[in-house]
Amino acid sequence: MFEKIELAPADPILGLNEAFRNDDRPTKVNLGVGVYKDNDGRTPVLNCVKQAEARILASQTSKGYLAIDGHPEYRAMVQSLLLGASHPVLAEQRSRAVQAPGGTGALRIAADFVASQTPVKRVWISDPSWANHRQIFETAGLEVHTYRYYDAANKTLNFDGMLADLDALGPQDMVVLHGCCHNPTGVDPDLAQWQTLAACAKQQGWLPLFDFAYQGFAVGVEEDAAGLRHFAETVSELLVANSFSKNFGLYNERIGALTLIAANGEAADKALSQIKRVVRANYSNPPSHGAEVVATILADAELRALWLDELAQMRERIQGMRSALVEGLSSAGVAGDFGFIQRQNGMFSFSGLNGEQVAKLKQDHGIYIVGSGRINVAGLTGHNLDAVIAAIKAVSE
Numbered sequence: 001m002f003e004k005i006e007l008a009p010a011d012p013i014l015g016l017n018e019a020f021r022n023d024d025r026p027t028k029v030n031l032g033v034g035v036y037k038d039n040d041g042r043t044p045v046l047n048c049v050k051q052a053e054a055r056i057l058a059s060q061t062s063k064g065y066l067a068i069d070g071h072p073e074y075r076a077m078v079q080s081l082l083l084g085a086s087h088p089v090l091a092e093q094r095s096r097a098v099q100a101p102g103g104t105g106a107l108r109i110a111a112d113f114v115a116s117q118t119p120v121k122r123v124w125i126s127d128p129s130w131a132n133h134r135q136i137f138e139t140a141g142l143e144v145h146t147y148r149y150y151d152a153a154n155k156t157l158n159f160d161g162m163l164a165d166l167d168a169l170g171p172q173d174m175v176v177l178h179g180c181c182h183n184p185t186g187v188d189p190d191l192a193q194w195q196t197l198a199a200c201a202k203q204q205g206w207l208p209l210f211d212f213a214y215q216g217f218a219v220g221v222e223e224d225a226a227g228l229r230h231f232a233e234t235v236s237e238l239l240v241a242n243s244f245s246k247n248f249g250l251y252n253e254r255i256g257a258l259t260l261i262a263a264n265g266e267a268a269d270k271a272l273s274q275i276k277r278v279v280r281a282n283y284s285n286p287p288s289h290g291a292e293v294v295a296t297i298l299a300d301a302e303l304r305a306l307w308l309d310e311l312a313q314m315r316e317r318i319q320g321m322r323s324a325l326v327e328g329l330s331s332a333g334v335a336g337d338f339g340f341i342q343r344q345n346g347m348f349s350f351s352g353l354n355g356e357q358v359a360k361l362k363q364d365h366g367i368y369i370v371g372s373g374r375i376n377v378a379g380l381t382g383h384n385l386d387a388v389i390a391a392i393k394a395v396s397e
């Protein structure tokens with residue numbers, strides 16, 4: 001029966017890594033997948049992680065299973081990191097978190113939970129959105145639609161279009177919102193816009209699902225959660241899928257969480273019991289290491305301060321690369337105003353390069369970016385920047 005199976009298309013993001021590995025040009029540059037690189041092109045293990053791991057290794061006495069919902073201290077710390085330790089939802093004990101294998105794992109748990117336990121039939125993702133969103137929700141049997149988000153002509157948020165689309169939704173709809181550092185555009189709502197969106201969710205009764213994979217990459221850990229925190233004060237029910245791949249550099253540990261907020265503690269407990277069934281049926285219980293690392297860092301004042309410092313260094317290096325890219329493109333005489341690159345948040349820049357230009361960057365110059373024109377600015381370094389600018393100039397002429 002297997003001989004009838006057709007070859008699946010390469011993944012639009014992770015598939016680039018394979019093509020990159022098979023490219024033998026020494027000057028090749030991978031600006032595809034959202035992974036942070038330091039100025040020497042390495043994806044470092046953070047010092048706070050190294051120190052936490054040393055402590056864990058010295059004190060660990062067992063490799064017994066974690067509970068279905070994961071590491072207890074980790075789950076508590078995730079909620080206060082997302083919501084802020086003094087958020088009313090925490091005081092009212094209306095939130096529950098389940099450890100998940102990365103942000104993708106958290107999204108898939110959310111999708112299965114929502115499809116089996118709620119009236120939600122349709123999921124609305126931004127246009128454009130992270131390339132994996134659609135298949136995660138479709139695989140769970142949900143219908144996926146898009147809401148207006150990006151104004152390509154002005155390289156800004158099409159807030160009026162977004163609001164008009166979300167204003168037409170109701171309790172059978174779930175809306176995926178990128179908590180900060182929108183992937184792929186880097187364009188986020190401001191606080192006033194978040195407030196308007198939260199009022200819309202409350203009035204229309206649609207369920208918000210925050211995809212929060214880049215906390216700390218726009219302005220800071222607290223600032224970047226402002227939209228989410230306001231939503232959590234406004235609506236009674238909410239989901240958050242978060243990831244620590246990027247902000248702790250724990251990519252291959254697959255560590256994230258799904259957090260649920262319900263109208264009261266009893267409803268939250270019942271929902272949690274169903275989420276745990278989803279987990280049990282999919283992978284039984286989560287792996288331990290990433291959760292122990294994150295919990296150890298967040299619980300220790302010194303390690304936490306070191307983490308915030310290392311996160312700030314990553315953020316600042318990316319911002320520096322944004323400025324250098326803008327300056328470089330304009331001094332190379334590439335036509336157009338690239339100031340928008342500096343206004344975008346997070347790892348990515350939605351360059352505006354079209355499919356043909358993206359293909360040429362790869363074929364003629366060995367520079368790999370996502371087909372939508374998304375550049376991973378976190379992969380630019382002092383060593384590859386000039387080559388990238390020269391290639392963009394060549395494909396833009």
Ligand code: LMR
Nearest residue numbers: 013014032033034130183
């Ligand atoms: C990305 O968008 O590049 C990252 O979120 C990695 C991934 O899994 O696609």
